[in-house]
Amino acid sequence: MKVLTASLALVGRLALGFPLLWAGWEKLRAFDWWFEKFGQMELVPEASAGVVATAFPGLELVVGLALVLGFWTRAATWLTFGLYALFAAVIAWLLLSGQAAACGCFGPDSDLIVDGAALGLRLIAAAAALALLGLPNSRFSIDALLRVIVPR
Numbered sequence: 001m002k003v004l005t006a007s008l009a010l011v012g013r014l015a016l017g018f019p020l021l022w023a024g025w026e027k028l029r030a031f032d033w034w035f036e037k038f039g040q041m042e043l044v045p046e047a048s049a050g051v052v053a054t055a056f057p058g059l060e061l062v063v064g065l066a067l068v069l070g071f072w073t074r075a076a077t078w079l080t081f082g083l084y085a086l087f088a089a090v091i092a093w094l095l096l097s098g099q100a101a102a103c104g105c106f107g108p109d110s111d112l113i114v115d116g117a118a119l120g121l122r123l124i125a126a127a128a129a130l131a132l133l134g135l136p137n138s139r140f141s142i143d144a145l146l147r148v149i150v151p152r
Contacts, residue, residue, distance in 0.1 A: 002139075009138035013067050016080050016129055020064030026107030027057035037104040043090060059083075070141020074133070081129035088122035095119065 027034040038053035039046075063083060066076035091103065094114045103114045112118060137143055 002136075005135055006138045006140060009132065009135040010070075010140045012128060012132040012135070013070060013073070013077075013138070013141075016084070016125060016132065017064045017067035017076075019125075020060045020080065020083065021068065022064075023106050024057040024060030024064060026110070027060070027104075030108050031057070033108045034104065037108075041090075041094065041099065041104075043093070070138055070143050073137055073141055073143050077129055077132050081126055081133070084122050084126035084129060088119055088126060091119045091122060 034057065035050070035053045038056070039049050043049075044052050060083065063076055063079045066072055067080055087105075091114050094103070095116070099114065101114060102110065103112050103118065104110070105112050
């Protein structure tokens with residue numbers, strides 16, 4: 001049973017973490033495009049839009065990498081839940097404000113549209129992050145390796 005839950009935790013971490021890595025990388029790769037796209041969405045006051053747009057790709061990369069590697073897994077999972085819940089809220093706000101267009105989630109080459117399916121996927125991902133919190137830490141993680149190297 002331990003192998004099953006450890007494997008499930010690993011699959012969950014990878015399934016939730018790799019999209020964050022991909023999204024963060026694509027935003028950094030086309031940063032000028034992302035910066036403009038974020039400003040057009042009018043999600044935060046104009047005075048802070050530049051700071052948020054600049055910080056966001058790095059946050060996605062750091063959280064995604066920590067989750068995939070299983071480093072500070074519990075904190076990374078809580079942050080993953082927060083990010084996916086935030087994404088769901090942003091998509092809901094864009095839908096309600098009539099801005100149903102390409103979301104920019106995965107860079108300028110992505111054709112993902114802000115719609116109910118996108119909202120549903122983000123809600124499912126947020127719920128999956130909460131479920132992942134209920135699983136014991138996986139032995140397939142940096143956290144587990146550090147416990148072996150530096151026992152408590």
